[in-house]
Amino acid sequence: MSGIAIRIEANGLDTLAAKLEAMTERAVNMTPLMARFGAELLGSVFANFAAEGRPEKWAPLSASTVRSMENDAVEAAQNTARWKNAKSDATRGNIESARIAKDVGRHKILVRSGALRQSIMVGEVTNDSVEIGSSIPYARIHQLGGTIGPVTVRPKNKQALAFPTADGTVVVRSANTPERKIPGRPYLKIQDEDIKLFIGLTMDYIREGAV
Incomplete structure (x- = not known):
């Protein structure tokens, strides 16, 4: 044949068909992708704690909660050898004030003991879903309020x-x-950037089947 032509090799079509089949199989088996979503979402939830609410800030601590934390700090200060050996009430007061500043001032909302944040984990992963949450009894009321x-x-x-x-x-x-x-402070919250990330992860996951 003279002039210009297009030649199609059968083995090329076979390769294309194999790649399409592999991509289809990955689209059917989404469990690994769901596991990736869970890992990324776990990091996003920890960022919610660090920011004390995203995109809206959580309600501040109540006055009674702050007083309770201050009382705990004073009690902790009074159990130290330094407080017990102090020579004056003024010195003891300074020790208590320093302990309040240290124990109360450094705490972020919902991280008084750290137990709630540390309890957040990825749960069941299936072909079309992933679960993330906490089994601590008071986790629900902090999320929803009550x-x-x-x-x-x-x-x-x-x-x-x-x-x-x-x-x-x-x-x-x-x-x-x-x-x-108790005001609701939704720490289990999916951000807009999480959705964009999930879309990118999905595209990457499907493309990996063509490699």
Whole structure:
């Protein structure tokens, strides 16, 4: 044949067909891709904790929570040898203030003990879904908000609780806290950039079948 022509080799079509078949098989078996989604989403949730809410900031800590944290810090300071060996009330007060600044000031919202954040993990992974969450009982109320209480409070390191009043100090072995509302702070939240990342991961996953 003279002039110009296009030649198609059968083995080239076979290669193309094999690649298309491999890509189709990857599209059917999406479990590895779901596992990738879970790993990336776990990192995104940790970023939500670090930012104290994304894109909207979480509600700030309540005054009662801050007071509770301050009381814990004072109690911890009073159990140190430095506080017990202090020569004056002023020195003890400075030790307590320093402990409050250290223990309360460094805490981010929802990271008082770190237990909630550390409990977040990837759960069941299937061909079309991946689960991420926490099994801690109070994880749900922090995510969605709600009401708790009343709760019975007892001293951690002492035999009684002391409450200042207008008539003096009241000492009790336990006390009931009032009912308290907890605002929702959605730490399990998918961001817009997560969706874009998932789309890119999906395209990469399918393309890998053609390599």
